[in-house]
Amino acid sequence: MDIISRFKEKTIGVIMGGWSSEREISLISGRAIARALRGVGLKVKEIDFTPEVVSQIPELGIDVAFIILHGRPGEDGTVQGLFELYGIPYTGSGVEASAIGMDKIMTKRLFRYYRIPTPDYIYDPFHPVEKIAPGVASRLGFPIVIKPRSEGSSVGIEIVHDLDELVEKGRGLKEKFGDIFFEEYIKGMIATVGVLDEKALPILEINPKKEPFYDYKAKYTEGETEYIVPARITAKKTKKIQETALKAHRAIGCYGFSRVDLIFGDDGRPYFLEVNTLPGMTEGSNLPLEARAVGIDYQGVCLSMLSTALRWFS
Numbered sequence: 322m323d324i325i326s327r328f329k330e331k332t333i334g335v336i337m338g339g340w341s342s343e344r345e346i347s348l349i350s351g352r353a354i355a356r357a358l359r360g361v362g363l364k365v366k367e368i369d370f371t372p373e374v375v376s377q378i379p380e381l382g383i384d385v386a387f388i389i390l391h392g393r394p395g396e397d398g399t400v401q402g403l404f405e406l407y408g409i410p411y412t413g414s415g416v417e418a419s420a421i422g423m424d425k426i427m428t429k430r431l432f433r434y435y436r437i438p439t440p441d442y443i444y445d446p447f448h449p450v451e452k453i454a455p456g457v458a459s460r461l462g463f464p465i466v467i468k469p470r471s472e473g474s475s476v477g478i479e480i481v482h483d484l485d486e487l488v489e490k491g492r493g494l495k496e497k498f499g500d501i502f503f504e505e506y507i508k509g510m511i512a513t514v515g516v517l518d519e520k521a522l523p524i525l526e527i528n529p530k531k532e533p534f535y536d537y538k539a540k541y542t543e544g545e546t547e548y549i550v551p552a553r554i555t556a557k558k559t560k561k562i563q564e565t566a567l568k569a570h571r572a573i574g575c576y577g578f579s580r581v582d583l584i585f586g587d588d589g590r591p592y593f594l595e596v597n598t599l600p601g602m603t604e605g606s607n608l609p610l611e612a613r614a615v616g617i618d619y620q621g622v623c624l625s626m627l628s629t630a631l632r633w634f635s
């Protein structure tokens with residue numbers, strides 16, 4: 322394959338781990354990517370990205386960085402900026418798209434600007450939760466979803482059912498995560514659309530079996546969630562959702578690959594939630610599952626992602 326020959330002489334550093342709440346998933350993703358790249362004969366170094374490594378980047382002896390960090394730092398543009406300053410080509414989205422993708426408020430603002438449907442929400446950093454809670458409740462109606470502005474893996478997401486709970490959980494989350502917002506609850510099918518090589522993959526339908534929503538446990542416990550690909554959505558709606566997912570990817574300014582999360586509402590309409598610039602890459606993760614459904618195996622996904630680093634080669 323052409324991509325393999327382009328990277329034959331290079332040492333690829335798989336940048337994994339980090340120190341966000343998603344460290345463990347990142348390590349599993351990173352090891353799987355390293356294995357796949359070695360499997361096609363490429364030279365790979367696994368880099369556990371710890372705070373100490375930050376100052377050692379020039380001594381790592383890598384020619385290309387395959388970044389597979391989730392959460393902050395890493396998915397938010399900071400690490401991308403680091404490699405940019407050192408002049409080391411890296412995979413995936415650049416600094417700006419990464420920063421926007423990590424920020425659910427900026428993402429939703431762009432969704433609105435580009436008419437990409439997203440659940441109604443209230444973001445008010447200026448007033449205490451107890452003050453705005455009644456207004457939030459009357460506009461969004463219960464249940465209400467409370468989310469941190471910049472987390473991943475469903476960390477910090479709470480679904481509340483009455484005003485007392487709204488105030489209590491809202492205050493707690495604000496204390497813990499700093500910046501939060503309130504979102505209209507959408508009843509429907511949880512789904513996600515990967516983008517690979519600037520093309521939308523099939524939609525993946527996600528059915529958590531026990532958990533009330535697709536929370537951390539449902540995401541990472543074997544057997545907790547049923548995945549169906551392609552999702553049980555009509556061909557016409559599927560096409561429209563894929564087009565909109567690609568539009569979301571572009572609205573954020575992503576490069577090459579991403580994964581766009583949505584809920585296909587019981588009202589027959591899609592509601593886009595967020596764009597993940599560094600989607601999970603364990604062999605059983607959502608994006609590889611979607612790729613497999615169109616005949617792209619795990620190795621193929623890794624090579625496609627690796628090829629995005631070519632944009633930094635002159």
Ligand SMILES: Nc1ncnc2c1ncn2[C@@H]1O[C@H](COP(=O)(O)OP(=O)(O)O)[C@@H](O)[C@H]1O
Binds near residue numbers: 472476
């Ligand atoms: N507005 C909503 N209505 C209903 N469920 C939601 C809503 N927003 C999020 N969820 C649930 O939380 C999960 C994670 O939400 P998401 O916005 O993708 O954040 P994360 O960055 O943590 O993945 C979704 O897959 C869904 O199960």
Ligand SMILES: [Mg+2]
Binds near residue numbers: 475
């Ligand atoms: Mg998500």
